Amino acid sequence: MKDLQSILELIRPISWGASDILRSYYRGEKQDDLNIEYKDNKGKDPVTEADLAVNSFILQKLQSELSGEDFGYISEETYQNQDGKNNSEWVWIIDPLDGTKDFINKTGEYAIHIALVRNKRPELALVAIPEAEKLYYAIKGGGTFVETRDGERKSVRVSERDNPQDLTLVVSRSHRNEKLNFLLSKLPCQNQKSVGSVGGKIVTIIEQQADIYISLSGKSAPKDWDMAAPELILTEAGGNYTHFDGTPLQYNTGDINQWGGLLASNGKCHEMLCKEAERILQDFS
Template sequence: MQDLQEILLLARSISWEAAGILRSYYHKNYNSLEVQYKDSDPVTVADLAVNHYILEKLQAALGNENFVYISEETYKEAQSKQLNSAWTWIIDPLDGTRDFIEKTGEYAIHIALVKNHRPVLATVAVPEAEKLYYATKGGGAFVETSDGKSTALKVSPRDRIEELTLVVSRSHRNERLNYLLQNLPCQNQKSVGSVGCKIATIVEQQADIYISLSGKSAPKDWDMAAPELILTEAGGKFTHFDLTPLHYNTGDISQWGGLLASNGQFHEILCQDAQRILKEWEKNKF
């Protein structure tokens, strides 16, 4: 097993190259990105190209002996090996495909290394911002710009609950989530696509809270693993509403229930509020 910092250098290099590949697709004048749909979610030729690149580079450098590789595009092929490995790469080659297609610029690339179901290394590349966020467990979180400069990240110190800002989705909304958001004590909102980009706004101190609420479907391991580590290493918190940690490579790729990411201020109170408000919604609904 290579040193974690050496593996981080590899992951950062691959992330920058992958960001360049996505940008090349994003800025070409395609009439069509050959959008297909898998389980109602869009997939483009760009997703597939970057997925192939990341896997090829990681496997060429690290092999398959010590690692399992789970990516959004290929996880079904790896399912039989997943639970037998302590070390697992969890990859989202294009987080925010709808934003990529709609040209909002708010898309990202997630790469996380998980040990015993918890992330220990993460990169989140935001190609249009030309930024790369990265972290290792216990090593802090940083943002690197295209000129090679890295800066340590720290979540905001905002400590008045009514002044906290929620970062929310434009598209993944429903009546239940809207009711929850409308009844929280903090009402400032900022709309951003891609989970990676949402967490980037929190570690850049532009927002403070992100809430994910599963319904008929749920976010997947590759949506959360890399952003979670970057947020927590920047001083934030990321848990289920009942304050239990997220676990990855458990045999179920979905992260069911309510998840709350925050700058750490009022995290427990907001989790309690969310559970109370959802119980009210259920009662009022029926």
């Protein structure tokens, strides 16, 4: 197999191309062609023509560029055609449009996630923020970098803030429930910043604009493609991302759902906040 650095060099231009497609639907000549549909009958899980177009573009490009390699593929828009765990050693986990509601509502806070997973853990990841025209990428053990449209690249690190009261939570506008609101209201950190898309939230931690993100499943849960790429770019930037009990996230397990409580942070108060979250939730009824 090609080395991970060579693979990264292949997928960076693919990610720029995918960003351009999304921007053409968001603000360009295709903005009236979204054709919004819903994956369920409750109108809560939208999919647009942009999701499908970028999904097709990324898969076709990866499979063309890496045609001689034995990769598996799990994508938000194609997983329903797959049966359980992908048995390939190396598996791409892709979200062509993370934050579809924000895309539709024109907040600009949407992202593209591409991760390469081995043995249930991410080894390479890229998160694109099209409206900021930035790519954030990481290889396990190599740090996290941001690249701008002009090709400039620099390394990025999370904040050093370590006083719980001074930390800022990045929260969702739409994926909220009573249990999560209860937890957030009881934590020692009460500064909050609202951002769409998981990738966008994690980028705010990497860019030192926030320090903590919490996901708490209810009737549904975030999926592998929501978490795999954001996790690696955060941890390689010095942060931490675990279940409340400290166990690592796992991907391509046969269940695409990431159940339970997950906490992403700059790492400074991570263990304490995880334990505090578990304690607070014992009082929820």
